Amino acid sequence: MEHGGGASPSNLLDDAVGPLAGRFVAVEDSGCNLAAQRDNKRFFFFDMLTWEYPGEKIRDKEKTSGGGLVALYGEIQKVISDLPQERKNSVTIIIDDVSLMEVAAKGSTNLVLDFLHYCHTLTSELGCSLVALNHEDIYSSSERPTLILQMEYLAGILIKAEPLATGLAKDVHGQLTVLNRGNDGQGSRYKICNFHFRVKENNVEYFYPGSRT
Amino acid sequence: MADSICRALRDGALEGEHAPALTIKDSIASPFGLDVFSHLFSQLTSNILAGKSQSRGLVLVAFHRSPSFYVDLLKTKGIDIASSQKWIRILDCYSDPLGWKDGISHGTSNVASSCNNVKDLHKLLSMIIELGQGLVGQGKVHFSAAIDSVSEMLRHASVSSVSGLLSNLRSHGQVSSIFWVLHSDLHEDKVNAALEYLSSMVASVEPLNQCGNGQRSNVNTLPLLERSFAKGKFHVRFKRRNGRVRVAREEVHVEHSGVKFTSVSSENETTNEGLIPKVQFNLQLSEKEQIDRANVVLPFEHQGNGKPIQIYDGRKSLTDTKNETTTVSTTESETNESGKGEIIYFRDSEDEMPDSDEDPDDDLDI
Incomplete structure (x- = not known):
């Protein structure tokens, strides 16, 4: 998932995205109490803003071995492997903002990509879903936006949130383009959908272009 | 391949x-x-x-x-x-x-x-x-x-x-x-x-x-x-x-x-x-229109009426003299009936070159 300016989507369209849009997102949609779910062991939250990075001493080592992100991946894997068997294959990993992860990795795009690759291996090994958010306009000045491109190659579904070509409107805040490449899943492959959306207080409303006046 | x-x-x-x-x-x-x-x-x-x-x-x-x-x-x-x-x-x-x-x-x-x-x-x-x-x-x-x-x-x-x-x-x-x-x-x-x-x-x-200029795809190209x-x-x-x-x-x-x-x-x-973008007028002809267009007789094709077309170059060939005089007379009678004007031109002599772009007064020394 990436968006280039405009508003910020945090929900997915189950309809266009299909089975990959996991249970986790649906929970959020219905206004579920996440704190209660955390106590229930259905929601695990890694707060990267207060993530304790290994100190200065092993910074050099960290550069080569990946340090923080390797540890983060280890944590994710541990959480998933501790889940009961029937819940293991219905896990969704959500990464809120890969661009900030790049900052946390001290600008090492490769390290972030390695991390994403490892998260991607969980999707094929355990049937997890992976949702990652990035901002396209951060990379607009660079000639070759490698991170965005690599993420697109990795992803089976790409959701772009963009402003309307005509600018911000009262009823429509922007548009979503869903490119479903269906990379290795079965079923319908290669589908494109376009929606308009309106950001509300607690959720986002999606509709087909022209269906609202 | x-x-x-x-x-x-x-x-x-x-x-x-x-x-x-x-x-x-x-x-x-x-x-x-x-x-x-x-x-x-x-x-x-x-x-x-x-x-x-x-x-x-x-x-x-x-x-x-x-x-x-x-x-x-x-x-x-x-x-x-x-x-x-x-x-x-x-x-x-x-x-x-x-x-x-x-x-x-x-x-x-x-x-x-x-x-x-x-x-x-x-x-x-x-x-x-x-x-x-x-x-x-x-x-x-x-x-x-x-x-x-x-x-x-x-x-x-x-x-x-x-x-x-x-x-x-x-x-x-x-x-x-x-x-x-x-x-x-x-x-x-x-x-x-x-x-x-x-x-x-x-x-x-x-x-x-x-996409133009190697741009990445966006909604406009959807x-x-x-x-x-x-x-x-x-x-x-x-x-x-x-x-x-x-x-x-x-x-x-x-x-x-x-x-x-x-x-x-x-x-x-x-x-x-x-x-081709969807527009209100036709950019291309339908099959019927193409056939109709092919059937239109263009102005220079009227004269033929099945016979080989002879375009008069101003030279009166000796062998055709008889035929031509008859055709001229018939056209005259026709023009009389229809009341339309006509220009009939006979060349004065064989020496005269057919219509050319040369200035006839070229050799005058004034």
Whole structure:
């Protein structure tokens, strides 16, 4: 998932995205109490803003071995492997903002990509879903936006949130383009959908272009 | 053209020559490189199984997709996996390329063996060759190699070491053919060029409709994108042994069952028709209108009435004098009846040149 300016989507369209849009997102949609779910062991939250990075001493080592992100991946894997068997294959990993992860990795795009690759291996090994958010306009000045491109190659579904070509409107805040490449899943492959959306207080409303006046 | 690629990969290398190598090149606008790769992979496996190819085994280096994907792919093609140990080995560089999963076992099947440090290309090369020789032995028997993403390799190692690995594989006596996928927009031009020079065939998948100035697709190009989403241009460049270069074009369609190749000419017209924007007036004539237009008699065609048309050049030929006088008289009578004017002109003498652009007063000396 990436968006280039405009508003910020945090929900997915189950309809266009299909089975990959996991249970986790649906929970959020219905206004579920996440704190209660955390106590229930259905929601695990890694707060990267207060993530304790290994100190200065092993910074050099960290550069080569990946340090923080390797540890983060280890944590994710541990959480998933501790889940009961029937819940293991219905896990969704959500990464809120890969661009900030790049900052946390001290600008090492490769390290972030390695991390994403490892998260991607969980999707094929355990049937997890992976949702990652990035901002396209951060990379607009660079000639070759490698991170965005690599993420697109990795992803089976790409959701772009963009402003309307005509600018911000009262009823429509922007548009979503869903490119479903269906990379290795079965079923319908290669589908494109376009929606308009309106950001509300607690959720986002999606509709087909022209269906609202 | 896809068939000729398949044939080239099947026929393999001649004695004492480098193995044929294929780069499959794509970009994010039409990311079908891996689909083409899967197609060629399954074609080659069926050739190997049928004993038609020079190689008797295949080593697949999986960087981008998990080995289980390829096992499933072969299953859908009806190829038995149980017997595949004898002819295919998958080097798994996908599941744990950097050894982050240390201590945690991940299932390796009997077909796949894993590589935990993809940065060490020397080891990777020796592993590929070991796996190949494990399949076919150390004699004169050949095996093929396939790498599903060189782009991923380039992320972990330098261009020189990656191209070193590829050319070492190419020149290895037992390698029959080798092919790989390259995502061209992730790398600098010189990196792409270096890998293209290494290969004897380059197949590039390009979008049907190039966006202006190489812009990335956006919502404004959505209608175009929708039409050409699962399609792409397929350009193939063969470098022949005698030094000639052959370029061929096709169109590639990605479908549920796999990729399909069609010739460009048959498809071009329909896509062109589809690309004309919908406007209120007709830009093209319907069939009836075309027939009607063909039937219109143009002004200079009126005179014929079935007889050969004689355009009067102002010269009165002696033989035709009689005929002409009669025709003139008839036209006179007709004009009288219809009451229309007419200009009748007889040339004074044969010396006079027919109408010419020359100024008749040219020779006057005033």
